[in-house]
Amino acid sequence: MTVTVKxxxxxxxxxxxxxxxxxLPAGTTAGGLMDLVNLEKSRPKIVTRNGRAVAPDDTLxxxxxxxxxPLYSGG
Amino acid sequence: MFGWTGNILRVNMTDRTYxxxxxxxxxxxxxxxxxxxxxxxxxxxxxxxxxxxGPKNKLIVALGPIAGIPAPNTGKxxxxxxxxxxxxxxxxxxxTRVSEQLRKAGYDMMIVEGVAAEPTMLxxxxxxxxxxxxxxxxxxxxxxxxxxxxAKYGKGVGVLNIGQxxxxxxxxxxxxxxxGRAGGRPGIGAVMGSKKLKAIVVKGTKPIPxxxxxAMKKLGTADLRTVHEMDKKSGWSIQSTTGVLAWCNExxxxxxxxxxxxxxxxxxxxxxxxxxxxxxxxxxxxxCTMRCGxxxxxxxxxxSELDYENIGMLGANLEIFELDQVGSLNYLCDDYGIDxxxxxxxxxxxxxxxxxxxxxxxxxxxxxxxxxxLLRIASLREGEVGNMLADGCMRMAQKIGKGSEAYAxxxxxxxxxxxxxxxxxxxxxxxxxxxxxxxxxxxxVITFELKQTVRESYGREKAEKVIELQRIRGxxxxxxxxxxxxxxxxxxxxxxxxxxxxxVTGLNWTLDDFWKVSDRIYALMxxxxxxxxxxxxxxxxxxxxxxxxxxxxxxxxxxxxxxxEMDKYEELLDHYYDLRGWDKRGIPTKKTxxxxxxxxxxxxxxxxxxxxx
Numbered sequence: 118m119t120v121t122v123k124x125x126x127x128x129x130x131x132x133x134x135x136x137x138x139x140x141l142p143a144g145t146t147a148g149g150l151m152d153l154v155n156l157e158k159s160r161p162k163i164v165t166r167n168g169r170a171v172a173p174d175d176t177l178x179x180x181x182x183x184x185x186x187p188l189y190s191g192g
Numbered sequence: 193m194f195g196w197t198g199n200i201l202r203v204n205m206t207d208r209t210y211x212x213x214x215x216x217x218x219x220x221x222x223x224x225x226x227x228x229x230x231x232x233x234x235x236x237x238x239x240x241x242x243x244x245x246g247p248k249n250k251l252i253v254a255l256g257p258i259a260g261i262p263a264p265n266t267g268k269x270x271x272x273x274x275x276x277x278x279x280x281x282x283x284x285x286x287x288t289r290v291s292e293q294l295r296k297a298g299y300d301m302m303i304v305e306g307v308a309a310e311p312t313m314l315x316x317x318x319x320x321x322x323x324x325x326x327x328x329x330x331x332x333x334x335x336x337x338x339x340x341x342x343a344k345y346g347k348g349v350g351v352l353n354i355g356q357x358x359x360x361x362x363x364x365x366x367x368x369x370x371x372g373r374a375g376g377r378p379g380i381g382a383v384m385g386s387k388k389l390k391a392i393v394v395k396g397t398k399p400i401p402x403x404x405x406x407a408m409k410k411l412g413t414a415d416l417r418t419v420h421e422m423d424k425k426s427g428w429s430i431q432s433t434t435g436v437l438a439w440c441n442e443x444x445x446x447x448x449x450x451x452x453x454x455x456x457x458x459x460x461x462x463x464x465x466x467x468x469x470x471x472x473x474x475x476x477x478x479x480c481t482m483r484c485g486x487x488x489x490x491x492x493x494x495x496s497e498l499d500y501e502n503i504g505m506l507g508a509n510l511e512i513f514e515l516d517q518v519g520s521l522n523y524l525c526d527d528y529g530i531d532x533x534x535x536x537x538x539x540x541x542x543x544x545x546x547x548x549x550x551x552x553x554x555x556x557x558x559x560x561x562x563x564x565x566l567l568r569i570a571s572l573r574e575g576e577v578g579n580m581l582a583d584g585c586m587r588m589a590q591k592i593g594k595g596s597e598a599y600a601x602x603x604x605x606x607x608x609x610x611x612x613x614x615x616x617x618x619x620x621x622x623x624x625x626x627x628x629x630x631x632x633x634x635x636x637v638i639t640f641e642l643k644q645t646v647r648e649s650y651g652r653e654k655a656e657k658v659i660e661l662q663r664i665r666g667x668x669x670x671x672x673x674x675x676x677x678x679x680x681x682x683x684x685x686x687x688x689x690x691x692x693x694x695x696v697t698g699l700n701w702t703l704d705d706f707w708k709v710s711d712r713i714y715a716l717m718x719x720x721x722x723x724x725x726x727x728x729x730x731x732x733x734x735x736x737x738x739x740x741x742x743x744x745x746x747x748x749x750x751x752x753x754x755x756x757e758m759d760k761y762e763e764l765l766d767h768y769y770d771l772r773g774w775d776k777r778g779i780p781t782k783k784t785x786x787x788x789x790x791x792x793x794x795x796x797x798x799x800x801x802x803x804x805x
Contacts, residue, residue, distance in 0.1 A: 123442060125435055125439045125442070126427075126428070126430070126431045126435025126436070126438070126439070126464055127426055127427030127431065129465060130427050130430055160426075161683070163639050165442065165443055167750050168442065168444050168749065168750020168751065169642070169647065170643045182442075184439065184442040186435075186439045186442075187426070187428070187435070188639050188643070189435065189436040189439060189639060190639070190680035191611065191632050191636025191638065191680075192433040192436070192499065192500050192501065192632060192636075
């Protein structure tokens with residue numbers, strides 16, 4: 118399955134890309150996807166799928182758009 | 193008394209007099225500074241019902257006990273008055289050297305009264321105050337005015353000034369300082385203009401009284417370095433606040449087309465990535481080591497310093513997706529001295545009203561050149577359209593009618609900042625209950641709503657979070673006086689701030705002591721409203737009707753078909769009032785007032801409106 122990952126703000130420069138499509142085996146979880154990108158695990162973040170937050174053990178589906186962002190606080 | 197100078201500078205523009213007054217340690221401990229001082233002075237000294245743009249309103253410039261001290265990020269100053277756009281208490285903070293210079297001149301606060309006979313600049317140097325003619329720059333923008341001031345006094349002075357927007361009483365005129373800094377969204381620049389006060393310039397040479405200045409210097413300098421290192425490590429200031437635009441677009445919270453929509457496929461063209469690529473300079477406030485002012489060349493080749501609210505409201509909300517054109521609109525707002533958020537909301541509302549046939553006109557979403565012209569006539573109050581635009585969304589809708597009130601995007605008269613909350617109940621509550629009108633500075637809970645709760649929820653935990661953040665953002669940082677960014681964006685712990693406070697004052701406060709001050713100020717802001725509007729009711733804490741209208745729900749994307757529900761919002765509002773100890777109207781009870789040491793104020797307000805026990 119393919120999943121598109123969009124990085125936000127400083128994560129773009131840490132991960133080395135702004136937007137990228139990943140070919141993943143069926144059953145890959147959000148946590149599994151996060152292991153594939155170069156982001157510090159301990160760093161607070163919000164991961165959303167199609168506009169809703171996901172937990173690390175949530176299973177991804179073909180065509181998902183996953184967004185990884187620092188915890189912005191609205192300026 | 194350490195930490196505070198204990199002095200107020202009272203200036204009368206009518207008779208060109210000034211005097212130094214003192215305040216007590218009890219006053220200092222009860223109200224701390226900044227917003228707290230301003231709120232209490234305006235409560236005590238303003239007659240209810242006065243014209244905010246008349247001679248009886250007072251302009252307050254207020255500092256806090258850590259303002260101007262070398263520590264993260266203390267270069268902030270509060271400007272306040274009765275707001276001409278809301279009719280309630282209004283204020284804002286801005287980065288300026290005034291925070292240090294006014295304290296070094298020996299004052300924690302200025303109270304400006306009356307109206308000058310001709311355009312005037314106040315020059316303050318320690319105990320000396322001069323009333324100088326400013327006709328030479330009356331009618332000029334804030335950048336030319338700053339150049340004029342710097343040519344006279346050098347760049348080290350503290351400056352507050354206004355542009356043509358303030359001079360012409362545009363109701364969302366701001367106070368400006370250096371580079372892109374501005375503050376006082378609720379029309380504080382118009383109050384300054386009504387007094388024919390073009391600029392305040394301050395130079396001080398005295399030490400700021402501190403209990404342990406050596407310890408503070410050592411601590412503050414080390415912490416400034418640490419915050420800088422935290423910023424570098426996190427990469428936050430690569431895009432600064434503008435990084436959130438792309439996120440809002442992804443999660444459907446971006447203001448698009450007068451907040452009719454929450455996403456746009458072209459949003460990427462004006463996002464933080466593009467802004468960082470176009471950067472020619474970066475500016476920041478005094479004593480800041482995580483500078484956020486990303487500066488680009490605008491369409492006309494001028495320097496324009498942008499943050500998220502600017503690109504959100506002058507870009508996405510107007511469907512203008514050319515970054516240099518957004519830069520131009522931002523430059524014009526800064527130069528005219530009007531608020532970019534309200535300007536974006538006003539033009540968005542105007543385009544929407546034309547689009548829906550409620551009014552005739554030739555402005556359309558996406559028309560950057562026409563938007564420039566509209567900003568000019570709104571700032572100069574030129575013609576019928578310019579005068580209408582200068583009055584803000586609420587008054588525009590009252591004039592236009594035809595149901596336009598539903599999509600005039602304001603709360604209490606103040607336009608909503610750049611977060612579209614048609615399906616963010618907690619953030620809608622934050623905007624709704626902000627006592628100065630819809631301002632993001634008071635509380636911001638969208639990531640909390642999405643990550644730690646269910647977005648659909650109207651649960652009590654959302655009201656608790658809104659209040660928690662109002663105590664910190666609308667409270668602590670607004671009266672101790674420091675920028676909230678090290679804490680909210682880098683995770684610089686709140687516990688540092690009582691340490692700074694205790695080091696300069698010699699007191700021994702904990703964070704809990706501050707939360708009581710925060711609640712006291714919020715309660716008095718509500719009493720101010722009740723005194724002005726005895727018929728106050730909870731509808732004043734409602735967001736606009738369009739956020740509850742199923743016909744306004746997104747038709748595609750992650751929140752398709754979703755919209756706020758009024759009955760559930762009412763329940764959330766009940767939770768909020770209950771947690772605060774306020775009645776069903778949203779007014780503090782006598783019991784709450786007593787717990788916050790506001791018995792005298794409660795007795796006063798009861799002359800105007802009844803309080804519940």
